[in-house]
Amino acid sequence: MKINAFVEDLRTKSAAELNEELVAAKKELFNLRFQNATNQLDNTSRIKEVRRNIARIQTVMAQAQKGV
Known part of the structure; x- marks a missing residue:
């Protein structure tokens, strides 16, 4: 469940925040x-x-860019 929580947290962030995280x-x-x-x-x-x-x-950044 730890990984799922991490991914869900990533999905709520904006592109700039994801870039900073990366x-x-x-x-x-x-x-x-x-x-x-x-x-x-x-x-x-x-x-x-x-x-x-x-x-x-x-992966989350690519999905956000595609609009999935």
Whole structure:
């Protein structure tokens, strides 16, 4: 149910808010990859989670653009 709540929250946001969310997620992913490369990252599963969240944000943006 956690994922469904996240997606529903995304669907209520405007295009500008979705874009801000996407930029923030990409920055977080960059930082996580950097920490992983320097062996400072404890929770490596967070990388996978952030990647999937980026995909979810992009999917919601594409659906909004198509008008679905």
